[in-house]
Amino acid sequence: MTWAVASAPVGGAEAEGILLAYYADIVGRYYRRVATRDEVRAAMAAEPSAGLTPPEGRFLLGRYDGEVAGCVGVRLLEPGMGELARVYVRPELRGTGGGAALLGAAEAAARELGATVLRLDTRADLVEARALYAAHGYQEIPAYHDGPYADHFFEKALR
Structure with missing residues (x-):
């Protein structure tokens, strides 16, 4: 079984x-319980994914053995500066290489958009994400926004 990552319409x-x-995963982890449908929809409305579309962004789906199992988005913040968003691998498939596959594809997409640097933010409770980023060469920096x-x-x- 392998991972394949390709662009898709957001x-x-x-x-x-x-x-x-x-x-559902990030909202539930934030509240430390299963998120309700209304909470999930409210979070999606508060942080729309529309900016992950061409010409200034990309949305990528990760498939594991042909089934959609993860995603990642990338967008330009300014010329040369990209941002990762919506990095996700289904919990039951974490540890199978999906995070690395998604990051690699997102970095390639960011380069195609003209980015030479890629940034991201995450929460303290998303420990798997922080470990993934550190393992792939991302360095912690001061806050670049106040979300x-x-x-x-x-x-x-990006090289």
Whole structure:
């Protein structure tokens, strides 16, 4: 079984399904309980994914053995500066290489967009994400925005 990552429309049915799973996971972890449908929809509305579309962004689906199992988005913040968003691997498939596959594809997409540096933010409770970023060369940096759900900020120079 292997991972394959490819661009997909962020407004498509497959994207909506994996984004619902992503938000259910992060909202539930934030509240330390299973998130309600209304909480998930509210989070999706508060942080829309529309900026992950061409020409200034990309949304990528990760498939494991042909089934949608993860996602990642990338967008330009300014010329040369990209940002990762919506990095997600279904919990039952973590540890199978999906995070690395998604990061590699997102970094390639960011380069295609003209980014030479890629940034991201994450929360303190998303320990797997922080470990993934550190293992792939992302360095912790000072905050580059003041969003309410960001505790840690990372950056990587793209080669």
